Amino acid sequence: MNAPFYSFGLFGDQASLVVAFIIGIGFGFFLERAGFGVSPNLAAQFYLRDMRVLKVMFTAIITAMTGLYLLSRIGFVDLSQVYLVPTFLVPQIVGGLLLGIGFVIGGYCPGTSCVSAATGRVDGIVYVAGMFAGVMVYAEAYPHMLGFVHMTSMGQITLARLWDLPYGLLVFAVVLMALGAFVVAEWTEKKFGGMEPDPKGWLSVRPWRVTPVRVLVLGLLAAGFVALAAGSPYRGNHVTIDTKDLALRAGTGADTIQPTDIADWIVQDRNDYTLVDLRAAKDFDAYHIPGAQNLPMTSLSANSLARNQKIVLYSSDSTQAAKALFLLETQGFKSVYLLNGGIQGWHDTVLFPVKSPGMDAAAFEKLALVAKYFGGAPRETSASTSAALAAPMAPTPAPTVAAPVMPAAPAGGIPAAQHKKKREGC
Amino acid sequence: MMPLTELTVSRHNPLVDPSLHIWGWQIAVYLFLGGLVAGLMIIAGVRLIAIRPSQREALVCCTIGPIVGLTGLSLGMFTLFLDLSHKLHVWRLYTTFQITSPMSWGSWILLLVYPALVANGLAHLPEAIPALARRFPVIVTWSDFILAREWLVVAIGLSNMLVGIALGIYTGILLGTFGARPLWNSAILGPLFLLSGLSIAAATLHGILIIHTPDDERPTFADFLLSSLTKLIEAHPLDPKVGPVLAGADNSFLTIEAALLILFLIGNTTSTSVHQQAASLLLGGPYTAIFWVFVIGMGIVIPLILQSLELANRIRHTLAPSIFVILGGLALRFVLVYAGQQSHWLEALNR
Amino acid sequence: MNSSDHSPKPYWNPYLSGFGLGLVLLSAFVIMGRGLGASGAFTSVTATVMHAIAPAHATNNALYANYLGDGTQSPLLDWLVFEVLGVLVGGFLSAALANRLKFAVEKGPRISSGSRLIFAFVGGVIMMIGALFALGCTSGQALTGGALLNAGSWVFMMCVFGGGYAAAYFFRKLWL
Numbered sequence: 001m002n003a004p005f006y007s008f009g010l011f012g013d014q015a016s017l018v019v020a021f022i023i024g025i026g027f028g029f030f031l032e033r034a035g036f037g038v039s040p041n042l043a044a045q046f047y048l049r050d051m052r053v054l055k056v057m058f059t060a061i062i063t064a065m066t067g068l069y070l071l072s073r074i075g076f077v078d079l080s081q082v083y084l085v086p087t088f089l090v091p092q093i094v095g096g097l098l099l100g101i102g103f104v105i106g107g108y109c110p111g112t113s114c115v116s117a118a119t120g121r122v123d124g125i126v127y128v129a130g131m132f133a134g135v136m137v138y139a140e141a142y143p144h145m146l147g148f149v150h151m152t153s154m155g156q157i158t159l160a161r162l163w164d165l166p167y168g169l170l171v172f173a174v175v176l177m178a179l180g181a182f183v184v185a186e187w188t189e190k191k192f193g194g195m196e197p198d199p200k201g202w203l204s205v206r207p208w209r210v211t212p213v214r215v216l217v218l219g220l221l222a223a224g225f226v227a228l229a230a231g232s233p234y235r236g237n238h239v240t241i242d243t244k245d246l247a248l249r250a251g252t253g254a255d256t257i258q259p260t261d262i263a264d265w266i267v268q269d270r271n272d273y274t275l276v277d278l279r280a281a282k283d284f285d286a287y288h289i290p291g292a293q294n295l296p297m298t299s300l301s302a303n304s305l306a307r308n309q310k311i312v313l314y315s316s317d318s319t320q321a322a323k324a325l326f327l328l329e330t331q332g333f334k335s336v337y338l339l340n341g342g343i344q345g346w347h348d349t350v351l352f353p354v355k356s357p358g359m360d361a362a363a364f365e366k367l368a369l370v371a372k373y374f375g376g377a378p379r380e381t382s383a384s385t386s387a388a389l390a391a392p393m394a395p396t397p398a399p400t401v402a403a404p405v406m407p408a409a410p411a412g413g414i415p416a417a418q419h420k421k422k423r424e425g426c
Numbered sequence: 427m428m429p430l431t432e433l434t435v436s437r438h439n440p441l442v443d444p445s446l447h448i449w450g451w452q453i454a455v456y457l458f459l460g461g462l463v464a465g466l467m468i469i470a471g472v473r474l475i476a477i478r479p480s481q482r483e484a485l486v487c488c489t490i491g492p493i494v495g496l497t498g499l500s501l502g503m504f505t506l507f508l509d510l511s512h513k514l515h516v517w518r519l520y521t522t523f524q525i526t527s528p529m530s531w532g533s534w535i536l537l538l539v540y541p542a543l544v545a546n547g548l549a550h551l552p553e554a555i556p557a558l559a560r561r562f563p564v565i566v567t568w569s570d571f572i573l574a575r576e577w578l579v580v581a582i583g584l585s586n587m588l589v590g591i592a593l594g595i596y597t598g599i600l601l602g603t604f605g606a607r608p609l610w611n612s613a614i615l616g617p618l619f620l621l622s623g624l625s626i627a628a629a630t631l632h633g634i635l636i637i638h639t640p641d642d643e644r645p646t647f648a649d650f651l652l653s654s655l656t657k658l659i660e661a662h663p664l665d666p667k668v669g670p671v672l673a674g675a676d677n678s679f680l681t682i683e684a685a686l687l688i689l690f691l692i693g694n695t696t697s698t699s700v701h702q703q704a705a706s707l708l709l710g711g712p713y714t715a716i717f718w719v720f721v722i723g724m725g726i727v728i729p730l731i732l733q734s735l736e737l738a739n740r741i742r743h744t745l746a747p748s749i750f751v752i753l754g755g756l757a758l759r760f761v762l763v764y765a766g767q768q769s770h771w772l773e774a775l776n777r
Numbered sequence: 778m779n780s781s782d783h784s785p786k787p788y789w790n791p792y793l794s795g796f797g798l799g800l801v802l803l804s805a806f807v808i809m810g811r812g813l814g815a816s817g818a819f820t821s822v823t824a825t826v827m828h829a830i831a832p833a834h835a836t837n838n839a840l841y842a843n844y845l846g847d848g849t850q851s852p853l854l855d856w857l858v859f860e861v862l863g864v865l866v867g868g869f870l871s872a873a874l875a876n877r878l879k880f881a882v883e884k885g886p887r888i889s890s891g892s893r894l895i896f897a898f899v900g901g902v903i904m905m906i907g908a909l910f911a912l913g914c915t916s917g918q919a920l921t922g923g924a925l926l927n928a929g930s931w932v933f934m935m936c937v938f939g940g941g942y943a944a945a946y947f948f949r950k951l952w953l
Binding site for chain 1: 788789790791792793794795796797798799800801802803804805806807808809810811812813815816819820822823824827838839840841854855856857859860861862863864865866867868869870871872875877878879880881882883884885890893894896897898899900901902903904905906907908909910911912913914915916917918919920921922923924925926927928929930931932933934935936937938939940941942943944945948949951952953
């Protein structure tokens with residue numbers, strides 16, 4: 001059995017909504033149990049009187065984190081199939097600060113306000129109304145700040161990949177950090193909140209009594225230690241490759257992507273794929289396909305690539321690219337593709353397209369527009385084709401290509417640059 | 427096979443063949459109100475026979491119920507009227523009686539509902555709404571006339587029960603006779619809609635009782651509004667004893683309804699491929715989420731839990747289960763009316 | 778109508794309720810391959826309502842258009858919308874079981890109910906704008922992303938606490 005169940009097609013979209021409802025019931029239930037339906041309980045967090053928010057949040061985070069780590073490590077869950085909200089650094093910093101301020105003013109966050117409203121609290125209901133108003137305000141302003149909301153895009157990236165640290169080490173560090181925060185929280189509650197220490201609490205005076213909370217804390221700590229030692233949670237350490245499937249894909253070209261498709265993706269500003277340039281840094285600096293990431297074969301490692309995205313490889317040498325594909329497949333990457341023809345294919349079909357005999361004018365016009373968008377030029381005759389092939393990348397086309405003018409939205413023929421589908425994943 | 431496929435595809439386009447989707451919200455609302463009225467009548471009839479009162483009492487089941495029922499029935503007839511293409515020809519329904527037509531049966535059953543409900547309501551009306559009785563003293567006379575004769579009370583109770591059962595089953599049969607709609611082609615729909623109507627009616631009465639009972643926990647302004655409303659009509663306190671009875675009865679109705687729904691689905695999935703296809707509209711198809719979340723989850727399971735806890739005295743009696751049951755009943759009819767029209771015999775050929 | 782004690786019960790221990798919440802989150806990962814959330818549902822509902830009131834305006838707005846999709850399916854048939862529906866029901870059930878259902882305005886001791894409601898509304902507006910910038914709220918980003926070691930979520934979480942503590946002093950009259 002493979003998890004996540006939904007990603008592996010165990011049930012469909014409609015059933016997923018029923019699952020959503022049931023999971024939501026659990027979510028709302030525990031939020032209410034924790035006392036999050038009442039605003040003073042939540043706001044007290046920011047006056048150090050009652051650290052309930054921090055305790056509940058971090059316990060939930062480390063429970064789910066260690067649980068997911070262990071389930072992935074034993075191979076039950078495919079961690080690469082769990083959706084990560086893409087990182088947009090600056091908008092998320094601004095959003096976080098606004099959210100914090102809104103939290104203090106309003107006394108709720110979106111999830112807790114729903115619980116509050118459902119349990120009859122008038123301030124929660126009014127807060128929910130405020131959120132609808134907030135959407136309308138944001139929606140009106142949205143078209144004018146597209147540049148801002150999409151800036152500093154970093155894709156789907158975990159801290160482990162950002163810092164190039166082992167996943168398990170980070171899991172352990174977060175567990176330690178959370179437990180440390182709990183100790184501090186108990187102390188601040190005593191100091192600022194004037195709370196009596198809970199006789200059943202885990203830091204109470206009788207050190208050897210077994211309480212549920214102590215068991216929980218020890219269990220989480222133990223899970224953290226396991227994570228520290230157990231290695232990468234991603235599948236791929238013992239990956240089995242279906243050679244038949246591999247041969248079939250190679251034979252039918254199902255593992256290649258046409259340069260024109262990549263061009264369309266770039267124009268559409270899609271962010272669900274990673275384009276990897278396998279050539280040496282020198283060649284990469286001379287020219288590379290816009291948006292590509294330079295990862296020479298020598299430094300190709302599993303840590304430096306996102307597992308949740310399509311990966312498209314290209315090089316000047318198709319054998320090299322094919323080797324890289326095989327390498328990544330053995331590391332457990334699911335959707336790796338080759339750019340058909342490599343950088344030369346990009347050069348011939350996108351930058352300098354040739355009008356083939358059977359092609360009608362409109363289609364060629366579109367190709368020409370795309371070529372100009374990327375700083376190339378269409379060629380009318382096949383005579384110049386051979387010339388360009390003879391002197392491939394470096395000398396002749398370089399001036400126009402090296403600094404491709406990033407144009408304003410190309411006219412007509414190309415689908416106007418659509419902005420990234422920026423939807424909340426969660 | 428090819429030409430058939432082509433035919434199916436084109437006929438599935440509502441723009442090509444708009445008559446495929448002919449029933450809208452009016453029918454769903456009408457079926458809901460019909461079920462509610464049927465349930466109210468049965469409960470009122472049973473209660474009237476059970477207590478056989480010789481004196482006037484303010485009874486929620488036998489006075490408020492019929493009043494709500496009369497209002498609901500009139501609303502339901504109005505929505506049905508809205509759905510008619512030739513509104514001015516409505517009287518023609520009553521110039522004929524077709525023994526094989528459920529529509530014809532229905533229009534005549536509806537005609538019996540009014541007198542039965544009025545008679546039931548009249549028996550205790552002066553006690554429930556004294557202001558009305560003072561304005562129209564003749565109501566008291568009628569009430570006295572009915573209560574003085576026990577056989578009449580029993581007859582009114584019985585007629586309410588019988589007409590109520592007929593009406594409740596009719597709302598399901600109405601859909602069941604459409605042979606061209608495989609999803610509706612099930613004998614279970616009659617009892618299912620009857621039970622659903624009963625649960626809606628019990629929940630409505632329970633809700634009215636709760637609104638009517640003073641409650642410290644209720645916010646002051648809501649209590650003020652409600653108390654002024656009852657003052658306005660000078661209603662007397664209703665019998666609060668019947669509250670737990672209604673909640674218990676509602677739980678039984680909901681349980682049977684759930685069992686019937688499961689039977690309905692099993693019946694369809696073990697039938698011909700056409701019926702399986704029809705049932706798959708609710709089991710993975712486009713109506714799955716709404717059906718399981720609103721009809722089963724919020725309409726049956728959650729009120730069952732809440733009412734059980736109320737009966738076990740674990741929590742206070744609140745309006746919430748009533749609202750859930752009523753919305754669930756409405757959702758059931760919407761889902762069945764809309765999904766039924768999407769189920770199709772030709773669907774199977776399309777595979 | 779009732780005989781037994783119906784006073785509100787105490788809340789659960791925060792660590793244990795956090796553990797429960799963590800298990801719910803974990804089950805969402807395992808079953809669905811995604812985490813919890815809340816704010817996205819409000820955008821879907823607003824988009825639907827705007828589309829019903831002013832269809833042209835809604836389809837021309839890039840944000841609403843994203844949520845409306847190609848129009849073949851209602852944006853309300855959305856994972857987060859159904860999840861939030863569950864949150865409402867789950868919160869209600871939990872409160873009903875613990876006798877904590879109450880029609881009241883929750884506020885600090887030094888503020889009137891009217892002002893509390895105004896601040897609640899303003900807070901809701903600010904919070905939602907922040908959540909839309911950040912692609913998620915405390916549930917979708919901090920809780921879910923936190924458990925997935927998502928880089929942006931941890932930055933976001935630190936900023937939420939930073940913003941909250943920075944603003945807390947200025948709004949102390951609301952709560953203390």
